[in-house]
Amino acid sequence: MTSPSAATLDPDAPVIELTGARKTYLTGDIEFEALRGIDCRIYPGEYVAIVGPSGSGKSTLMNILGCLDVLTEGSYVLAGEDVSHMNEESLASARNRRIGFVFQQFHLLPSLTAVGNVELPLVYAGVAPAQRRERALAALGRVGLADKARNHPGQLSGGQQQRVAIARALVTEPAIVLADEPTGNLDSRSTADVLGMLDELHSEGSTIVLITHESDVAARAQTVYNVTDGQFVGDSVGIAK
Amino acid sequence: MRTADLLNSSWSAIRSHTMRSLLTMLGIVVGIASVVLTVGLGLGTQKDVSDQIASLGSDLLIVSPGSSTDDSGMRGGFGSAQTLTLTDAEALASTVAVPDAVGVAAEKTSDLSLEYGESNWTTTVTGTSTSWTQVRSRELLYGDFFTEDDVTSAADVIVLGSETADELFGSTAVVGQDVVIDGDAFEVIGVLADAGSSGDTSLDDLAVVPMTTMVETLDDSGASEAVQTIYLKAASSDVLSAASQEAQNLLLNLHGIASVEDADFTIDVQDSLIDAATSVYEQLTILLTGIAALALLVGGIGVMNIMLVSVTERTREIGLRKALGAAPATIRNQFLIEAMILGLSGGAIGVVIGVGLALALPSVLGSTIVISGLALVVSVVVAVGIGAVFGVYPAARAARLAPIDALRDQ
Ligand SMILES: Nc1ncnc2c1ncn2[C@@H]1O[C@H](COP(=O)(O)OP(=O)(O)OP(=O)(O)O)[C@@H](O)[C@H]1O
Ligand SMILES: [Mg+2]
Numbered sequence: 001m002t003s004p005s006a007a008t009l010d011p012d013a014p015v016i017e018l019t020g021a022r023k024t025y026l027t028g029d030i031e032f033e034a035l036r037g038i039d040c041r042i043y044p045g046e047y048v049a050i051v052g053p054s055g056s057g058k059s060t061l062m063n064i065l066g067c068l069d070v071l072t073e074g075s076y077v078l079a080g081e082d083v084s085h086m087n088e089e090s091l092a093s094a095r096n097r098r099i100g101f102v103f104q105q106f107h108l109l110p111s112l113t114a115v116g117n118v119e120l121p122l123v124y125a126g127v128a129p130a131q132r133r134e135r136a137l138a139a140l141g142r143v144g145l146a147d148k149a150r151n152h153p154g155q156l157s158g159g160q161q162q163r164v165a166i167a168r169a170l171v172t173e174p175a176i177v178l179a180d181e182p183t184g185n186l187d188s189r190s191t192a193d194v195l196g197m198l199d200e201l202h203s204e205g206s207t208i209v210l211i212t213h214e215s216d217v218a219a220r221a222q223t224v225y226n227v228t229d230g231q232f233v234g235d236s237v238g239i240a241k
Numbered sequence: 242m243r244t245a246d247l248l249n250s251s252w253s254a255i256r257s258h259t260m261r262s263l264l265t266m267l268g269i270v271v272g273i274a275s276v277v278l279t280v281g282l283g284l285g286t287q288k289d290v291s292d293q294i295a296s297l298g299s300d301l302l303i304v305s306p307g308s309s310t311d312d313s314g315m316r317g318g319f320g321s322a323q324t325l326t327l328t329d330a331e332a333l334a335s336t337v338a339v340p341d342a343v344g345v346a347a348e349k350t351s352d353l354s355l356e357y358g359e360s361n362w363t364t365t366v367t368g369t370s371t372s373w374t375q376v377r378s379r380e381l382l383y384g385d386f387f388t389e390d391d392v393t394s395a396a397d398v399i400v401l402g403s404e405t406a407d408e409l410f411g412s413t414a415v416v417g418q419d420v421v422i423d424g425d426a427f428e429v430i431g432v433l434a435d436a437g438s439s440g441d442t443s444l445d446d447l448a449v450v451p452m453t454t455m456v457e458t459l460d461d462s463g464a465s466e467a468v469q470t471i472y473l474k475a476a477s478s479d480v481l482s483a484a485s486q487e488a489q490n491l492l493l494n495l496h497g498i499a500s501v502e503d504a505d506f507t508i509d510v511q512d513s514l515i516d517a518a519t520s521v522y523e524q525l526t527i528l529l530t531g532i533a534a535l536a537l538l539v540g541g542i543g544v545m546n547i548m549l550v551s552v553t554e555r556t557r558e559i560g561l562r563k564a565l566g567a568a569p570a571t572i573r574n575q576f577l578i579e580a581m582i583l584g585l586s587g588g589a590i591g592v593v594i595g596v597g598l599a600l601a602l603p604s605v606l607g608s609t610i611v612i613s614g615l616a617l618v619v620s621v622v623v624a625v626g627i628g629a630v631f632g633v634y635p636a637a638r639a640a641r642l643a644p645i646d647a648l649r650d651q
Contacts, residue, residue, distance in 0.1 A: 068564060068645045089568050096566020107561045107648065111257050123246050124566035168565075 013080065015175050015207050016042040016065060020074035023060055023230075034060040036230040037074070042176070042209065042223075047202040049210045049218035052227035058211045061227065062180045065209060066099050067091045079175040096124050100169025102179035106161045108153040108168075115140060115149040118168045125172065139167040143197060159190025166197055176207045183217060195220055242571050251578040255586075258551075262583060265547040268540025269587030269627060270594065273620050275536055277595025278602075279529035280616040285609035286522040301376070302342075302473040302485050303509040304333075304492070323467035324505040327452070329492060330370075330471050338491045341484035344474040346376040349455050349467070355409055355448060356421040362408045366399075366422070366448045368455020376474045384416035384431030387451050395453035399427040404445035406432050420448075425458060485510050537623070541631040544583055548576060548635035552642075559639050560647025569640040576636035577629060584628020588621040595620075 023035040034057045042048050052058050063069040064076060067083055070091075075084045079098050086094065100121075101107075108117045115136045122132035140146050143163040153161050162182060169177050179198065183191040199220060202208055210221060218224050226233050255262045306325040330347035333339055349368040354361050373379070374386050387398050399420060406413045406429075409420065419426045427450070436444035456465045475484040485508050492506055493499075552559070559572055596617070599610040 063645050066564070068648075069643075089570070092563060092566055092568040092571075095564060101564055103648070107557070107564075109558060109561065111253065120562070121565045123250075124242050124562070124568075124571065126243055128243075129246075 011044050014041040014043050014077075015046075015079055016040065016209075017077040018064075018074065019076075021061075021064065021071050021076065022073035023057075023064060023069070024072040034230050035064070035071075038230070038232055040225065040232070042207065044175075044207055045202075045205050046223060047198075047208045047210070047221045049212060049221035049224045050227060051212060051215065051218045051224060054213065056227045057230040058213070058227055059180060060230075062178060062209075062211050065176070066101060066178045067095045092124075096121055097172065098175040100172060100174040100177040102162070102165050102169050102177065102182045104181040104184040106153070106158075106165050106185070108161055108164060110153050113150050113152055114145060114156065114164045114167075117153070117164055118171050121168060121172045135171055136167070139171040140164070142170060143167045157190070158186050159193045162186060162190070162194050163197060166194070166201075170201070170206070176209055177201065178209050178211075180211045181213070182210070183212070183214075191217075242567070247571070247574055247578060251575050251582055254551075254555075254575075254579055255582055261547065262586075265544055265583055266540075266587030266590065268536060268543040269584055269624050270540075270591040272533055272537035272540045272627075273588045273591025273624050274595035274598065275529065275533040276620050276623070277592055277612075277617065278598055278610070279526065279533050280620075281595075281599045281610035281612055282529065282608065283522065283526045284611035284613060284616075285603075286525065288611055289609050290522065300475045300478045300481060302475060302481065302488060304329075304471040304473065304488060305507045305509070306467075306469070306505065308504055308507060323464050324496070325468050325471060326466040327456075327468060328466065329495060330468060332491055332495055333471060333473060333488055335491075339473070339484060339487040341476050341480040341487060342473045343476050344372045344376040344472075346370050346373040346472045347452065347468040348373075348470045348472070349452060349460065350469050351455070351460060351462070353422050353448075353459065355405070357409045357418065360409055362405060364402070364405050364446050364448055366450060366455070366459060368450050368452040368459070370452055373449065376472045379436060380434045382432045382434040383414055384429070386431055386449075392451040392453050395451060395457045397425060397427045397454060397458065398430045398450065400431040400433060400449040401429055402433050402443075402445040402447040403435050404443055405448055408446075422459060481510055537627055540587065541627045544580055544628055545631040545635060548580055548632055549638070551579075552576065552635050552639045555639075556642060556647045559642050560644045560649075563642070563644035564648060572642075573636045573640035576639045577632050580628040580632025580636065581625050582628070583632075584624045584626070585621065587628075588624025591624065592617050592620055 018038055018040045021035055021038040021040075022033065025032045025034055038061065050058055050061060060069075064071060067078065067086075070086070071084055075082060077083070078094060081094065081098075083091065083094050109120070112120070115133065118136040118139050119132045122135060127135070137146065137149060140149050143166050145160060145163055145167065148156060148160060148164075153164070156164065166177075166182075169179075177198075182198075183194055186194060195217065198208055198210065208221075210217070212218055304325065306323060325347075327347060330345055333342065334345040336342075339345075346369050350365050352363060353366045354363045355366075371387065371389055371392060374381070381400070382403060384400070386400055387396065390396070391398050401409070401415070401420075403413050406415050409415075410418065413432050415429050415432060418429050420429060421427070433445070433447075433449075450459065473484060473488055475481045489501070489504070489508055493501070493504060496505055498504055562572065563569075596612055599612050602608070603610050
């Protein structure tokens with residue numbers, strides 16, 4: 001693997017650098033501008049929350065940050081690499097090396113065991129079986145699920161499934177962990193569990209971007225950006241930790 | 242992604258839907274099984290035909306009395322007329338009139354009962370000349386064929402087919418024994434080597450005597466000059482039609498017939514037998530190939546259909562794999578390999594069933610089926626190719642799915 005992990009990045013250079021980011025959706029003849037000029041820098045080790053009402057453009061922003069979609073206008077530099085105009089092939093590689101996703105619906109493959117799911121990003125990175133098994137087990141250990149490695153997702157609770165997903169996000173040592181409403185499908189106990197997990201990752205040095213519409217969830221982050229109608233409003237709220 | 246992981250991933254996708262995968266393969270299984278049978282039947286028929294031709298001699302002309310194109314009913318049926326005579330045979334033996342023939346043998350036959358002690362056996366007794374073994378490409382297992390002296394003296398000697406000898410004596414080593422026909426004793430001077438069968442008739446159940454003996458002692462038809470068949474052996478298969486032409490001209494002349502249409506004899510070139518057999522074989526092949534191609538087409542469409550369903554069903558999975566770093570080409574290859582594995586498995590099962598039927602059918606149908614290893618290998622390759630061809634479109638669809646749309650899919 002040639003990708004620089006979060007630990008080797010220059011701590012003074014931003015991991016994420018969005019400049020004048022605009023995203024326009026075209027539905028039939030109707031154009032809709034979901035992002036209307038967003039500037040944002042996120043530095044290594046930061047824990048950022050993005051909040052805003054429904055339909056404000058949070059998920060759109062998350063797709064852009066996660067290299068799942070490209071900007072209509074503006075530029076996006078991820079870990080020193082300009083991904084604004086990359087083709088599908090290079091975007092796939094950028095996602096694999098730089099991003100760890102945590103989704104609201106977990107998105108685990110039911111046919112694979114927990115450790116099999118965690119291994120998946122390493123499979124696409126071309127890591128040899130023995131090495132990826134070792135790394136996947138280590139990641140499962142970090143989320144406290146070493147004893148559930150052989151369980152299939154159906155044999156795990158919701159909170160445990162989301163922790164497997166977090167292990168999968170960590171296993172490549174990505175530049176950022178992107179979590180879109182990671183607690184949206186969880187009860188309060190599992191929510192506390194998963195948020196505690198993210199706190200722990202942050203304290204260990206991971207860069208985390210959390211998207212949520214719940215203010216008490218956002219309160220855990222160092223920096224909170226407020227999105228309304230595709231724009232950041234007000235100043236980012238820095239919370240000393 | 243490593244190739245082994247790609248194969249593994251495709252294989253587990255197939256394994257997780259065992260029943261569906263088997264049904265998907267069904268068309269290919271049927272198609273490949275019929276390809277194996279088609280090729281086997283084709284090769285079998287070809288073998289039968291060439292065996293038959295080899296047993297007859299590929300440079301042989303067969304002159305029969307009567308016209309094969311006769312539609313008047315006046316001249317008597319093909320083969321039963323008495324328009325060919327010993328004189329015709331002698332004339333055909335002339336190297337001046339028929340320079341391209343190297344041997345002539347007239348046959349005068351009669352079905353007679355042969356006796357030896359308590360046993361008796363009815364067979365076709367043929368009177369002919371000493372050139373018979375050369376013209377009919379026959380060899381002797383024991384003893385000798387009769388000589389010119391035997392012919393001149395109309396000797397009571399007989400040469401038996403191996404089957405005839407076996408039926409009468411229970412053995413083929415019977416040279417020196419006597420068989421009795423119509424109260425006359427004939428000394429067995431030779432036994433012919435096996436020649437197999439031509440169509441339904443065994444070439445090994447016969448008895449051969451000198452033509453003079455046939456005419457003077459055995460024939461009671463009252464038409465002593467008439468012969469059933471005259472065989473001409475051409476110098477080589479290249480001059481077969483030249484020899485045929487020469488023989489035809491000579492016989493027309495001898496019989497005082499002006500036009501070929503009025504000929505009272507028929508000359509069969511071995512070629513025409515080959516043509517007839519080959520055309521049957523070709524029609525059979527076209528028919529079976531058509532069925533096989535259709536089955537394979539249907540099988541291919543089946544694969545495409547199920548693969549499209551599978552892509553739709555797995556939209557979310559594809560989206561997730563892409564989010565985790567699978568490139569479009571990787572996704573495309575995974576589905577393509579899935580389709581090829583379906584083709585390979587279907588092809589392998591088809592080959593097994595095809596070979597099973599090829600082993601079982603000959604005893605039921607009575608036709609020869611030849612299993613060729615090359616055909617089996619080609620069949621499996623074709624099956625994999627069909628999987629690949631019909632997998633291209635579903636695989637391309639999967640590769641094109643946008644990860645955000647795919648992940649959103651409920
Ligand atoms: N693919 C698309 N095509 C057209 N319009 C879209 C598309 N995706 C999102 N939008 C529109 O862009 C706007 C922002 O959507 P987005 O999903 O980013 O909102 P959100 O902030 O994540 O909302 P929620 O909190 O409900 O998830 C919405 O008005 C939505 O209708
Ligand atoms: Mg959203």
